[in-house]
Amino acid sequence: MKVKVISRSTEEFTRERSQDLQRVFRNFDPSLRSQEKAVEYVRALNAAKLDKIFARPFIGAMDGHIDAVSCMAKNPNHLKGIFSGSMDGDIRLWDLATRRTVCQFPGHQGAVRGLTASTDGRVLVSCGTDSTVRLWNVPIPTLMEFESDDSLGDGSKPLAVYVWKNAFWGVDHQWEGDLFATAGAQVDIWNHNRSQPVNSFEWGHDTVISVRFNPGEPNILATSGSDRSITIYDLRLSSPARKIIMRTKTNSIAWNPMEPMNFTAANEDTNCYSYDARKLNEAKCVHQDHVSAVMDIDYSPTGREFVTGSYDRTVRIFSYNGGHSREIYHTKRMQRVFSVKFSCDASYVISGSDDTNLRLWKAKASEQLGVLLPRERKKHEYLEAVKNRYKHLPEVKRIVRHRHLPKAIYKAASLRRIMTDAERKKYERRKAHSAPGSMLKEPLRKRRIIKEVE
Structure with a gap:
């Protein structure tokens, strides 16, 4: 006589470090998740905002x-x-x-x-x-x-x-x-x-x-x-x-x-x-x-x-x-x-x-300082990956790049930007009124070097 028994361990159905929280099983089939990109975009946006809230360097x-x-x-x-x-x-x-x-x-x-x-x-x-x-x-x-x-x-x-x-x-x-x-x-x-x-x-x-x-x-x-x-x-x-x-x-x-x-x-x-x-x-x-x-x-x-x-x-x-x-x-x-x-x-x-x-x-x-639980670490890694995936979109990009600057540095940076733009416009105007090929512009990577000595 054969007896078949269903054997299930508790660890397979409960989350780590807990005996009462049930583990959730998800089906990642794209046909069942039609709103996947929209949901992940919102998560990336929220993750970028939370980074700003918890930024205490x-x-x-x-x-x-x-x-x-x-x-x-x-x-x-x-x-x-x-x-x-x-x-x-x-x-x-x-x-x-x-x-x-x-x-x-x-x-x-x-x-x-x-x-x-x-x-x-x-x-x-x-x-x-x-x-x-x-x-x-x-x-x-x-x-x-x-x-x-x-x-x-x-x-x-x-x-x-x-x-x-x-x-x-x-x-x-x-x-x-x-x-x-x-x-x-x-x-x-x-x-x-x-x-x-x-x-x-x-x-x-x-x-x-x-x-x-x-x-x-x-x-x-x-x-x-x-x-x-x-x-x-x-x-x-x-x-x-x-x-x-x-x-x-x-x-x-x-x-x-x-x-x-x-x-x-x-x-x-x-x-x-x-x-x-x-x-x-x-x-x-x-x-x-x-x-x-x-x-x-x-x-x-x-x-x-x-x-x-x-x-x-x-x-x-x-x-x-x-x-x-x-x-x-x-x-x-x-x-x-x-x-x-x-x-x-x-x-x-x-x-x-x-x-x-x-x-x-x-x-x-x-x-976050201190010891992270495995689930916390996975969550941080997931949010980082989602932010990286949607970092090119305007709203996420704006939040990630934004920094509060001291007034003196903000003004100095604005002044440098104005000077750089004026220099670029001046060069473009001179180039437009010069013979074709007479004005060659070197990139900044080369312009700062005067000479190389062997």
Whole structure:
């Protein structure tokens, strides 16, 4: 005799983490869902509006410095630690989770202009206008927990102090290796165990103001100088490799960690320019939106976005291939932003400004903090996909792009727009009254470059 039994488990018919909510089964057959596009469009519209309602990017300020924050550095081996240096020579290690100072490194007599951590995260390298390079021992993360402000750590004496002939304006460590480079009157390459530079590079006699090692090729580095140049060096060669001269000065450079052949330059003319190091005769992309000089730039670890800080007192987040920013952060008290960093998990942005504060922001303004349930995560992913599907439609596009700007920046942006339109109209009129082919217009990607030097 055969007995057939229907066997059904409770998990198949109830939602996760609940014993009483029944799971809903849906049939996604297009013939049964004639209003599918209309429903999804409304959901995309509502999702865009909800993003605006829940946009709270500012998390908190880290107060402790008594002068402007001039530079910052991340610890590659510790997620919630960040170093900051100020114009009065004070260097601090911050704990982002508690937003308090963990350790101080006293010693510099002038402004700290450059900070970088070694590959293993155990050595901090700092340099400044007092013509010294100092190596510090970084506290072990497990010892960085503290209960009260009375237990602040002190970096005491540096591991080594290298005194040199001229002031330093920047420093960067190899992604893999024991070398670090300093920018000043020339580019000097140092070893941790040597008190003199192991190599020096010079192309012209102007000051080098920033230096960055390539994340993919440890022997390649890029620098920017006060003579409006961007230069690429190879440590294996005795002379510099490539150089371009732009119309305005470049304040900082950042390599894309996922595409190490590309880098982006933060320029004095309010724009950022993305280049392919193999083809420097034109920029790959021009990133516009700031209304004053861009002072610092840093790429997200994912390589899809970068953050910029500007003299116009705002922080903007750009897509690596987008001409305009997707986000702008500002507060009433924040002054000129001199340094910005993406956190090592790409979830947060840290900015250091002229008002002595470091500020912590969310990389996605409306992102929900804390642990998400599986259903919550699926819901967020679905709404993001729906928004992306209908982002080209006018109403969704208008809501997603809208940002409230400070009055000064709004007026400056309007003025720049008027000037750009007037310049374009003038060119079109001159072209209309000139012989055909006599006036050739170069795109902005090429127009900002004066010449390329091999």
